[in-house]
Amino acid sequence: MMGRLHNGEWQDVWYDTKSTGGKFERSTTAFRNWITPDGAPGPSGEGGFPAQSGRYHLYVSYACPWAHRALIFRALKGLEAHIGVSVVHPEMLSEGWEFRADFDGATGDRLFDLPFLRDIYTKADPQISGRVTVPVLWDTERGTIVSNESAEIIRMLNSAFDDLTGNRDDYWPEPLRSDIEEVNERVYHSVNNGVYKAGFATTQDAYDEAVGELFDSLDWLEARLSEKRYLMGDEITEADWRLFTTLIRFDAVYHGHFKCNRAKLVEYPNLWNYTRELYQWPGVAPTVHFDHITHHYHYSHETINPHRIVPIGPDLDLMAPHGREGIGQRDAA
Structure with missing residues (x-):
């Protein structure tokens, strides 16, 4: 589960917790370029990625919280018509993230019809080494990955396309x-x-x-x-x-x-x-897919759930009134 690429070759290996005293340590990301309004370089990486409608494509898992960030910002900033999306299958097994479409909501690879997410990584760099993670922001013009760092992708989406969409909501004031x-x-x-x-x-x-x-x-x-x-x-x-x-x-x-x-x-x-x-919040609920979330975690993590039993619950009423309107305003009144 959750293998890695080594010099472009796939290895089915889990995280090494023996060398860290039993602790899980997350890998660093490999692609750190930025989309900017005019294509100028961002805080890291190289330039040449201007904000243009239809040029960029997101590869995501509905199960993954890091990819979910990017989907939320795509919705909040009105970018659905400008940035396409491919959704992997929720099962992440010995081949890593797959583009099978036999699960509701999984789309397959809408750009290249490739079988595995790792093929997107090697398409960008045939000799790449590292974990194959989501989200991935792909540039269809240059044929490479802009970024696979979710914290930076959401900041690009927050502001880079404002002139294109007219949506100037700022979540990074x-x-x-x-x-x-x-x-x-x-x-x-x-x-x-x-x-x-x-x-x-x-x-x-x-x-x-x-x-x-x-x-x-x-x-x-x-x-x-x-x-x-x-x-x-x-x-x-x-x-x-x-x-x-x-x-x-x-x-x-x-x-x-x-x-x-x-x-x-x-x-x-x-x-x-x-x-x-x-x-x-407007646009957010459609980005939440509990079927992918529940299935992915319980089915994919054989070391935790060896029989791959996917549980039925819980039953959460997320549309009940939240009552948050007056919080923080009492002291100011």
């Missing part, structure tokens, strides 16, 4: 950037990646450390959201959307499958209501 980065840093390490560190731990000490940090941060977030409507206050930002993709999966997969079971999300009043508000 300059006055809040230092505060957003501080929250992102904690949420990434202890929540977004923390559920994986707990779920993929192979020693008790590694699990205890990860799950302890996770619930410390969930308690901190619960308290923060008792006073603020969103993580930064009255304005929704990328920090909220980065957190949301983990929260929406928490009770369905992380609570049981990844042993993050000190409490369910529905037992946190502020976090649960906040999650429902973000789910109900």
